[in-house]
Amino acid sequence: MITVEGLTRTYGGFTAVNDVSFVAQPGEVTGFLGPNGAGKTTTMRILAGLTRADRGTATIGGHEYRQIPNPGRHVGVLLDASAQHAGRTGREVLTIGARTMGLPSSRVDEMLALVSLSDAESKRRIRNYSLGMRQRLGIAHALLGDPQVLILDEPANGLDPAGIRWMRGLLRGYAERGGAVLLSSHLLHEVEQIADTMLVIGHGRIVASGTKAELLTSTGTFARSVDDARLAPALQAKGLAVRPDGKGLGIVVDGDAQVIGETSLEVGVALLELRPADGAGLEDLFLQLTAETQRETRTEGVPA
Amino acid sequence: MSAPATAHGPSTFDLSNTPRTPLTRLLAVELRKLVDTRSGRWLLIVMGALILVGSAIFAYASRNGSVAFFDFTSVAGGVTSVLLPVLAILAVTSEWSQRTNMTTFTLEPHRARVVVAKLLATIIAAVLSIVVAVAIGAVMTAFAGALGAQVDWDPNVEGLLGFTIVQVIGLLVGFALATLLLNTPAAIVVFFAYSFVLPGLLAIAGVYFDWFEDIRPWIDFTQAQVPLFEGFSGVEWGHLLVSGLIWFVLPLTAGITRVLRAEVK
DSSP states (O other): OEEOOOEEETEEEEEEEEEEEEEOOOOOOOEEEEETTTSSSHHHHTTTTSOOOOOEEEEETTTTGGGGSSSSGGGEEEOOOSSSSSBHHHHHHHHHHHHHHHHOOOOHHHHHHHTTHHHOOOOOOOBGGGGOOOOOOHHHHTTOOOSSEEEETTTTTTTTTHHHHHHHHHHHHHHTTOEEEEEEEEEHHHHHHSEEEEEEEEEEEEEEEHHHHHHHHHEEEEEETTHHHHHHHHHHHOOOOOOOOOOOEEEESSOHHHHHHHHHHTTTTTTEEEEEEEOOHHHHHHHHHHHHGOOSOOOOOOOO | OOOOOOOOOOOOOOOOOOOOOOOOHHHHHHHHHHSSHHHHHHHHHHHHHEEEEEEEEHHEEEEEEEEEGHHHHHHHHHHHHHHHHHHHHHHHHHHHTTTTHHHHHOOOOOHHHHHHHHHHHHHHHHHHHHHHHHHHHHHHHHHHHHHTTTOOOOHHHHHHHHHHHHHHHHHHHHHHHHHHOOOHHHHHHHHHHHIIIIHHHHHHHHOOOOHHHHHHHHHHHHHHHTTHOOOHHHHHHHHHHHHHHIIHHHHHHHHHHHHHHOOOO
16 A cells, blocks of 8 residues: 655755665554654655655555645545644644545544544643644544545654553554554554554664564574673674674574584684574564664663 | 455555545635634734724824825725735744644645645735725724714725735735745744835935936835826836836745745654
């Protein structure tokens, strides 16, 4: 439903999105996961026709967004729930959307009910809304035109756990009826709860993609030695990828036990532990894949 | 959900049943946006109140003399020439300062259509404001008559038309500057500089430089509009067109280009 191919966007010398390709299928919730500044929002903005791509294509339902007439009837977009006029009421925001799309005003009431904004709340000005209420309003706005595709940037941001559960149910039902959802988050547990398929992005590149099960399958060998700092470069010199295990205990090597054992012998670093890597929790995976884009150097045992 | 009936339904859109959003609908929405916030509504209320109070004072002050119905346009003009351009500027720049343009341009990706709808909406608002101002003028003419003034009811249709066009032109310049600057304070400051400071500067420059006095009519848009009240000679049409090109067409063209290209954040 959403097809992105070779998408690239640079700002001056900074490459925000670098050769990104993926597909989001109808009937699925596709999670777009990455740390802040990884390129999620830029990708979504290009999808919604707000930013031009330097290279590559982004189509929804086989069409470039700009070519879709009355696009709100086909694609529901929520890019920033706070980007609304502070002086308008929630109801007025939905009314403007409904009028633009040519929908009856009864649709506004339906959507308010769907996202559980009460009549009194809908008549309050948005400057008095909590972030969670703004997100609900934004989701209501995205769903106004009964679209086949939803593009939601950080929709769970500001929702409490009950709100996240509600949204999961809403999006799950939407996908089961055949809709396609692309939803981004920088928080792993949100995506883990909601998405069927995941795209992990870091530094503007897709670094991993697949179903939750696929991403959880472990690869590589865990090694712990008396001096990992000496062992790791020696392994890398043999062309093997080495990464921290994410727990600060040792290293994970894309290679089998034999080559690691031989290498440790060559460099004279005694091995303390050598075994297949743990079935990485998604959290580890996320941290590993995006380690180089993290601003903070992680301290042991503190999950992001 | 309408189209995809099954999980893994069709992955392309059938667009044949979706007509593009008609301009009339965009226009109706933009008109609504002019009045659905406190700032927009109050701007119009203040404008009406100022015209009402100003006209009442004028009528009362004229109670012992004579007063013409058309005189009230100059009272109204003092208010509308300042506030109508502000209305036009806010219609454009508030979308950028409040970041509602993200929603607006997502629902209508052809941004030029949104700009056209906004332009038409502000012109309609201006014409309606002037109708109200003229109605207030009529009431106040009667009021002055009741107080004992000698009343001249000549409607001066040509003058009213000229007045309306001048007000709309002022609004258009404000609108054009707003699309160019996309920033409320900057657009308002530049507009007032254009409106109140520039004509004086041009006049002074004309005094000091003879060569400038010759080209001044071609670039002084305010001066070029004066014949709208009195009728044009051939060369004066030229002055209006050339100075209008400089102060309206050029900034609006550059402004629309900017709006079309701008990154909406």
